[in-house]
Amino acid sequence: MPPKGRADLAHPDAADWVLGALAPARAAEFRRHLTTCPHCEAAVAEFGQLGQILQHLPPAVELPADLEVRTIAGVLVPAAFEQAATQVHQVPGASPQPS
Amino acid sequence: MWPQKERDLVFHVFFWAPASNRRYAKNLYRFGFHMLGDEGLAEDMVQETFPRLWRSAGRYEPDRGSVGAYLFVIARSAAADIRKRPSSRPLLPVDDSQLPPLPDRTDQILDSLMVREALDKLSSPHAKVLRLALEEGLTQTEIAERLGLAIGTVKSRTFNGLRALRTALGERGFNAA
Numbered sequence: 006m007p008p009k010g011r012a013d014l015a016h017p018d019a020a021d022w023v024l025g026a027l028a029p030a031r032a033a034e035f036r037r038h039l040t041t042c043p044h045c046e047a048a049v050a051e052f053g054q055l056g057q058i059l060q061h062l063p064p065a066v067e068l069p070a071d072l073e074v075r076t077i078a079g080v081l082v083p084a085a086f087e088q089a090a091t092q093v094h095q096v097p098g099a100s101p102q103p104s
Numbered sequence: 105m106w107p108q109k110e111r112d113l114v115f116h117v118f119f120w121a122p123a124s125n126r127r128y129a130k131n132l133y134r135f136g137f138h139m140l141g142d143e144g145l146a147e148d149m150v151q152e153t154f155p156r157l158w159r160s161a162g163r164y165e166p167d168r169g170s171v172g173a174y175l176f177v178i179a180r181s182a183a184a185d186i187r188k189r190p191s192s193r194p195l196l197p198v199d200d201s202q203l204p205p206l207p208d209r210t211d212q213i214l215d216s217l218m219v220r221e222a223l224d225k226l227s228s229p230h231a232k233v234l235r236l237a238l239e240e241g242l243t244q245t246e247i248a249e250r251l252g253l254a255i256g257t258v259k260s261r262t263f264n265g266l267r268a269l270r271t272a273l274g275e276r277g278f279n280a281a
Contacts, residue, residue, distance in 0.1 A: 012263060017244035017255050020262040024237040026244075052266045059238055061204065062220045063138035068130045072147055076129065080154045 010043025012051045019048040023056035128172060131217045132179050139183040141203055142195045152182045169210075176210045215278065222272045230265030233258055 012019075018035045021027045022045075027035060039045050132153055136146030156178045164174050184206055186192050197203060207213050223234065236242045236250065244262065248255040273279075 013260070015259075015263075017259045020259050021237070021243045023266070024234070024262070026237050026241055048263065052263065055266055055270055058216065058219050059223070059234075062216055062223070062238070063134040065220065065224060065239070066134055066137050066143070066146075068133045069143075069147065072133065072150060073129045076151050076154050079151055080158045083155070084158060 010045070010047040012044065012048035014044040015048035016042065016045050019045040020052075023049060023052045025056065025060040128175055131221075132175070134217065134220065135176065135179060135213055136183060138204060139180075139206060140186060140192075140195075141197050145186055145192055145195050149179060149182050149186055152186070153179045156182060173210045173214060176213045180206055180210065180213070218276060218278055219269075219273060222269055222276070226265060226269055226272065230261055230268055233261045234265045234269075237262065 016035075016038070018027060018031065018038070022032065022035050022039075035045075039049065129150060132150045133146050136149035137143060140146055140149060153175065157175055160178065164171070187196065187203070187206075223231065223238075226234070232251070233247055236247045237244075242250065244255055244258050247253075248258045251258070
């Protein structure tokens with residue numbers, strides 16, 4: 006059954022709870038409050054799952070400027086050498102003749 | 105010549121989809137930083153992932169998942185190896201419990217990166233209150249003080265920000281209830 010309350014009327018602690026910003030003592034207090042407040046219950050029901058995901062996100066770090074180029078070079082340069090070596094072996098006369 | 109399958113995958117990642125490649129690299133780096141807690145080790149992980157992709161490209165099966173998902177299967181394995189490596193020890197947090205567990209499933213990684221991207225694209229002022237809460241751990245009261253706003257305004261922006269984020273994720277096919 007959906008909660009009877011309205012999330013927009015919830016206590017600000019409900020937003021802190023959803024985003025994991027409540028200190029442990031305050032969180033315990035909020036859990037008790039939650040059993041008696043339909044508005045906070047509605048907010049937790051509406052945003053709880055998204056809040057859980059948000060609390061465990063990878064950080065918003067930016068890619069170091071030259072990492073992409075270094076990474077591509079790290080793949081393509083050895084691959085090109087490998088291919089060149091293969092082609093040398095394929096040149097007629099370059100590889101030992103089967104006896 | 106390179107086998108066709110490997111050529112196709114490498115061309116897809118590096119040449120045909122340079123914008124995707126930038127996104128892959130950025131998301132890989134974020135994933136690496138999250139899993140390893142160190143910028144240098146995150147760089148090592150990115151740099152080890154692409155050659156592993158190249159070497160194992162022949163085993164990639166398009167029917168079983170996207171190139172992105174395949175890339176993160178490889179990245180997870182590279183991150184696990186880097187965690188175990190003795191030379192990484194001085195750079196990793198002293199207590200292993202400070203590092204998040206390696207996700208069991210690649211879709212968990214892709215989902216959290218998708219949410220991260222959606223959050224980054226969220227417009228101000230919604231994004232501002234959410235970032236202060238999530239990245240600095242501020243409470244609604246502290247955010248209100250920091251921004252000189254009424255606490256009711258901060259709460260509305262938080263909830264409306266979460267709704268906007270959920271809508272943005274829904275448009276990308278992600279269901280966050």
